[in-house]
Structures are given as C-alpha cells and as structure tokens.
Amino acid sequence: MDSLWFRRFGTEESRAVRLICFPHAGGSAASYVPLLRCLSPRLDALAVQYPGRQDRRREQPAEDVAGLARQIAAALRPATDRPYALFGHSMGALVAFETARVLRASGAPAPLRLFLSGRGAPTGQPNPHDQLPDDAAILAAVRRLGGTSAAALADPDLLELALPVLRADYRALAAYRRPPGEPLDTPVTALTGDTDPVVAPAEVARWREFTRSGCEVRVFPGGHFYLDHCTDAVADVVVDGVREVQEAVGR
Known part of the structure; x- marks a missing residue:
C-alpha cells in the first residue's frame, strides 16, 4: 500500500478483505x-491520510472532493488486486463514493461494498450545513457535531493547526453537487445516528439512488459521531456486509 496515503494501525492481515476508511471533515x-x-x-x-494533516501537515489541503478522490484512487488502484471495500464517514462518505466512481471509470475491480456513514446522498442543490461563511461558523458547526475534534479545538495550538484544514474541507463540501453518470454496480450500506443534527435517516436512505445493487440502511443510537459509541456494532455490520457479498459472488 502507498505509504503516503494509507495508514495501518496494526498488523497486516494478508488473507483478509481490505477495508479502506475515509475520514470526516477536519479528521x-x-x-x-x-x-x-x-x-x-x-x-x-x-485509513486514508488526506493532505494537510498530522504527518502531511506541510501539504496543501484539498479543496475539491472529486479531485481528492482522483488522487486516492490512483494510489489505491494497485491494491485492488484483492477483494476490498470502502468506508467513509461524513465528508469521507462523499470521498469514498467518488473514489469508487473513479476506479470504475479506470476499469479497476469494483469494491465489494460501500459503507457510507453520517452523510446524506448528494443532490443538485447546495447542502445548507456546508455553506459556512467564516471561521466562526465553521467552529460553531464542528462544536455542534461534537466528537473528539470539537473537544480538541479548545486548545489554541491545535486550533491553529486545524483551521486551515477545516476551511479547505468545508470549501470542498460547499462546492460538491450530485455528479452525473450511471449508478454504481456496488451494494451500499448507509449508516447514521438517530439523533444526528445535520443528517436525517431519510437523507441517508437516498444513497439507494446511486447503486443498482441494493442499499441497506442502518440506524444507530447517537449523534453525528455515533461511531465513537457504537464501534463494536459498526464493526460487526461491516464484517457481515463484506461477508454477505463474498458469499453471493463465491469469493
């Protein structure tokens, strides 16, 4: 795997299906x-390491979802020689979706399944939760969503590092619209928290419009970062979802 783009927090499981995880805005x-x-x-x-954060902090953060996806797809393409799946949360759901589209256009093997979390399906209209005019609005949105990112912003030094990334990520989100083209032939599992302040389950369910292979919706207790509290349950959904496709195609 490309050491610039991907991080493994543990030992390589060489016989297992590969799962690539895409972080949220600012993550x-x-x-x-x-x-x-x-x-x-x-x-x-x-997990994908986007430019502009942690060990890539000296790089310019991406300001275009599709452009970021093209870079990730190019780095991921050599690793599609074995079964894989994609998981994206919040902004990461859009980047994962676009990465799957780029890989399809390149003729690469499709992922077994897409797991799209904490983000409604794109439409032709701007998402009002992404239209944030200044730093104050961005910080208010991050604090409203909660999670570890919000807590970290209480530290002035961390805030100074985080703001350029958050600005770029929200510019990318504000510009993103429903892309043209045919639906994917990859099954989707759409996940969300039942008290998410910016994503309703009905919006998540609209990911069914973007695949010909079925869309399952899973709702968990919690807000936008329900993942923090439902890690075991989400892991089981991912493993079961991958296994289901493997059994269906005989891999």
Whole structure:
C-alpha cells in the first residue's frame, strides 16, 4: 500500500478483505484507530491520510472532493488486486463514493461494498450545513457535531493547526453537487445516528439512488459521531456486509 496515503494501525492481515476508511471533515487517519483495531484481524483495515494533516501537515489541503478522490484512487488502484471495500464517514462518505466512481471509470475491480456513514446522498442543490461563511461558523458547526475534534479545538495550538484544514474541507463540501453518470454496480450500506443534527435517516436512505445493487440502511443510537459509541456494532455490520457479498459472488 502507498505509504503516503494509507495508514495501518496494526498488523497486516494478508488473507483478509481490505477495508479502506475515509475520514470526516477536519479528521485524519487516526480518527479510525478504534474501528480499525476492532476490525482486526477480521479485515485488513487501513485509513486514508488526506493532505494537510498530522504527518502531511506541510501539504496543501484539498479543496475539491472529486479531485481528492482522483488522487486516492490512483494510489489505491494497485491494491485492488484483492477483494476490498470502502468506508467513509461524513465528508469521507462523499470521498469514498467518488473514489469508487473513479476506479470504475479506470476499469479497476469494483469494491465489494460501500459503507457510507453520517452523510446524506448528494443532490443538485447546495447542502445548507456546508455553506459556512467564516471561521466562526465553521467552529460553531464542528462544536455542534461534537466528537473528539470539537473537544480538541479548545486548545489554541491545535486550533491553529486545524483551521486551515477545516476551511479547505468545508470549501470542498460547499462546492460538491450530485455528479452525473450511471449508478454504481456496488451494494451500499448507509449508516447514521438517530439523533444526528445535520443528517436525517431519510437523507441517508437516498444513497439507494446511486447503486443498482441494493442499499441497506442502518440506524444507530447517537449523534453525528455515533461511531465513537457504537464501534463494536459498526464493526460487526461491516464484517457481515463484506461477508454477505463474498458469499453471493463465491469469493
């Protein structure tokens, strides 16, 4: 795997299906440590490290979802020689979806399943929760969503590091619209928290419009970062979802 883009927080599971996890806005690969450790050794789970954060902090953060997906797909393409799946939370759901589209266009093997979490399906209209005019609005949105990112912003030094990434991520989200093209031929599991303040279950369920292979919706107790409290349950859903496709196609 490309050491610039992907982080493995544990040992490589060479015989397991590979799962690639895409972080939320402002997030890093490290945000997936609990889930990745919970999945091991059932899956060979890795997380994407976007430019501009942690060990890539000297790089310019991406400001375009599709452009970021093209870069990730190019790095991921050599690793599609074995069965794999994609998991994205919040902004990461859009990046994972776009990465799957780029891989399809390139002729790469399709993922076994897409797990799209904490994000409604894209429409032709701007998402009002992404239209944030200034730093104050961005910080208010992050604090409203909660999670570890919100708590970290109380530290002025961390805030200084986080703001350029958050600005870029929210610019990317604000510009994103429903893409043209045919639905994917990859099954989707759409996940959300039942008290998420910015994503209703009905919006998550609209991911069914983007696949010909079925869309399962799973609702968990919790808010936007329900993952923090439902890690074991989400891991089981991911493992079962991958296994179901494997059994269906005989892999």
